[in-house]
Amino acid sequence: MSEIHSDSLEYYISPGCSGSSSGSADQPYTSLSEAFEKLPEKLVELNDGNTGRKIELVCIASPGVQTKPPKKAKHRFYVDTKAGGVDGQGTELAPWADLVTGFKHLKDQTDQGRLDLKPGQKIRVTMREVFTSTDQESLRSGRELIARVSFGIMAWSLVVPIFAILGYLVYKAAPSLNLDFLLTNPKDGMTAGGIWTPLLGTFMLVLISLAIAAPIGILAGVYLNEYAGDNWFTRVINLAVINLAGVPSIVHGLFGVGAFVLFMKMGVSLLAASCTIAVMTLPVIITSTKEALAAVPMAFREACWNLGATRWQTIRTIVLPNSIAGILTGVILQVARAAGETAPILFTGVTYYVIVSDDWSDKLTAFGLNDSFMALSNHLFKLASNVKGVPDSILYGTAVVLIALVLVVNSISVLFRLYLRSRKKW
Amino acid sequence: MSQAPTQPAPDPRRRKPVVPMLLDKSEPFVQTMIRLCGWSAILFVLAIFFFVFKEALPVLNDLDLGEFFTSDQWRPTSEVKEQFGIFALLAGTLSVTALAMLIAVPLGLGAAVYVSEFASPKVKESLKIIIELLAAIPSVVWGFIGMAVLAPIIKTQLGTSDGVNILNGGIILALMSIPIIVSVGEDALRAVPDSYREAAIALGASRWEVVAKVLFPAAKSGLLAAVLLGVGRAIGETMAVLMATGHKPMTPGSIFDPVQTLTATIAAELGEVFQGGTHYRVLFLIGIVLFVITFIVNLTADIVVKGIKGKTNE
Incomplete structure (x- = not known):
């Protein structure tokens, strides 16, 4: 179970394929519904003490196809065992209280046809830590960093070339x-x-x-x-x-x-x-x-x-x-x-x-x-x-x-x- | 009487009473002097206009002003027919200034924002000092840098026939006007009350949002004034553009063309003209044109600045 220690756990589905399914790339789940039904058994021990993990469900065209999973998840859901409430929506601000409820909700939604995954897309379920920043917050702090750095570059780009030029002048003048x-x-x-x-x-x-x-x-x-x-x-x-x-x-x-x-x-x-x-x-x-x-x-x-x-x-x-x-x-x-x-x-x-x-x-x-x-x-x-x-x-x-x-x-x-x-x- | 009243204990090093008595006696004289000196600034501005105009005046009789401004034929020393059209020179001044502002305004305002809002106190202090020292570098040195350092780079990197052109002059002028844009812009940002920032941060705005959505709108007239003062400096700059723009009186077609500016024309030609001749007087007329342009630019900047001061007092 080495994969437990990595930050994200990846499982695969491949709609319409047949055969035994364990969620790996070689043996993907055959449908979303099946995945949401079977995943909680695999993951239930993660509920405690395994916060910060991301569980990703990648859709591939056929079993064993090694495609690079997409960077962006099509759907993102959140679970927070400390702060989640019974009426959680799976969103960042109202996460589910545990994985089991989460996947139950997800299965319901899939059965109602509201959740769909095409090959090359993925769903991410994040186990939120208590004080992790929400996506919105990290986006903003990213922008803040960009602003700080670009303004800093503007300021220092005035100073550095000048010192270079002055240094060059002094170098050329040195003999006299x-x-x-x-x-x-x-x-x-x-x-x-x-x-x-x-x-x-x-x-x-x-x-x-x-x-x-x-x-x-x-x-x-x-x-x-x-x-x-x-x-x-x-x-x-x-x-x-x-x-x-x-x-x-x-x-x-x-x-x-x-x-x-x-x-x-x-x-x-x-x-x-x-x-x-x-x-x-x-x-x-x-x-x-x-x-x-x-x-x-x-x-x-x-x-x-x-x-x-x-x-x-x-x-x-x-x-x-x-x-x-x-x-x-x-x-x-x-x-x-x-x-x-x-x-x-x-x-x-x-x-x-x-x-x-x-x-x-x-x-x-x-x-x-x-x-x-x-x-x-x-x-x-x-x-x-x-x-x-x-x-x-x-x-x-x-x-x-x-x-x-x-x-x-x-x-x-x-x-x-x-x-x-x-x-x-x- | 001569003791400083704010000092509780009399200082033994205080002056002996004789000198202060003399100084006190001189009060009417000193006050008159102070008043005269205070008014001197007005006197000098008027005197500048008067004396430059006085030298230019006689030429107004035999110069067609319409042609003066619209003709691009600047042939002051032609044997066949002397022609004094400053259109090409105006175009030269404007093109170099415009390019300089294109570079200097974003960089200068960006640096002002960084210094005022992002930098730590230590970085802020050292940046301000460095920028102030930048402002002190004489224009002839900038011109020399343009000729000796920048021109070879432009020539080899961009493959132009000559390294001294609008691009060179624009970069040099940008570097020269950035310090003034930074320092006035930073003043304008600092003049925005801290309560604005605090209110925005309390609403959850990030630093960048504070800058973009609160500070820029609140300080826009001060920032505009900073830009205008930069423009004023760029238009009036003489030695740097004389040395870095190539100095050829033609209307530019691209930024790799050499140009001749109004200021550089005076600097390059006044030394070689016959005093009292038409060419001599036309150069003074160009001086008047420059004086009026910069006067308007500076006046606008002042009105814009006064505008913010009035607003913050409300």
Whole structure:
């Protein structure tokens, strides 16, 4: 009786055949009615302690034909010796109390002609366990799993290729990733040497644009969160901030040409480019300052006002100290954004190549406010699209340094935020 | 006066009274500054429109606007007859943006659902950080990835004559706009009150049913805003499409054709034009077109978002 230990017991019928019948494939029952009559004797000992079994009745065309039994049962019935009631229907929700009753019901139904089996079909009677999920439940948990996995794949499919690409870039850049690469000027029509001058240009661009954007942005954030009332004018300002953030970077570049280079007569210079970048990154600082200030509980301000402090005193002594870290997060994000932008500076200040001698005093003061300058982002663009014969390592090295610069700055901002959240006092 | 009133014990490191007095005296000045800076955003948006328009204005006299928008002949440097029709450029921008959205919207929203509803807190936190870092990668780097990594793959795998085309630009733009779709979409899903989820779960809904039948309907305007912001970013993107789309001014017939977008046109040609010439001014006019398109897209997104906020307040 080895078959008792498997999860499902299979018996066979073959309508119309003759001969002795034991339910095996070689000697199938001759009709459903006979099967339901004889099966209980075979199975009666299963009533106790054999829950979880499935009894399957497969219909085959003729005795001994080895066909693969169908996966899906045409009819499914359930028996539950613990939870089944006398008025069981054999369904999942109202199972029969034991096999004998079950098969009696089945035989009745067959005799009335309501149950029929053609070759290749099967009937399944499941002995339910107390807490097994119903078919409906397992179907749903299956769907749930599919949903979870497919959404997970969607999320991770964004992340994995990016890491692969970054890894590839680093691999290609590896030969030139050293300190010398950072500290030497580009040479021989940019096909040799390092990236010191563009790197310096990017640093200066970031610093000057930060010096312009940070005060305006932070004060604007203070205005929007602390001073502005809830009226149409504030809404217009907020809308302007959103749209400023949404203006395409190349349009910022056009604005820089029109306003700073031509109208204010700054010429194509570091200053004009910095101003353009400052306007472009202003929304980043405004938005994060506003959010940082909004996170300071109103009760702090009210307590301060109640002591007779003015609005400015409250902001200075209570609101700003409690939100300075959040504000800095925004400032750092601005730095990352400014370092990577190309389009706004293309026509306002950046240039293809500036000759700088290898002397360190020259290398440190390569660009004045009114000079055009080199920037890392534009350098990468030109190397990739205009210059012929650039060794891969320099090309990829420039890209990797630019990515690293931006990611490091951004990671600082992320770490900063995590640190802040961990020590939040209210 | 200068003591922080919320602190019960006076902090010995508190500043000496002289500086605070000066700072207090400066209140009127500081308030004026704060107000001016607060209004600066409006000023800058107007200034952008004004200055770009100012450079473009003279060309409106001798340019047929109907032809400008409907002609696909972009021959700004032709010796015979200069022609400025931006139809092909508009088609370029739209095709690349559409393909990018086709990829980015399902992936981005799917990732937003995963981050917001399925991921464990740890996975959620790290995914959010990674996606935020993705958003920080500069567009010129994306363009470089398109040129140096994606183009050879497309060329060898699909056998196209050139690896830089709509497909390349679309994939790169999709990767660039996914972070914004994920983060705004996740915000929108998080804005759905937990009581909705609890009620649905109490009725026996599975997590997937909660997402499909409760969260999507409840957060649909926020998700729409996420998509719109992604569109805005894709339309305005410059360096990546300049490098990855092949940059040829023709109306595309298939996704393997190279195209030229509005933004890339400005970036590629402004450096080589005679300042004050027709070509120069037309490029600024294209800038105005871009400004108006993104303005409308962003405005719509904002109205849609304000729509949900109004509803949840009820």
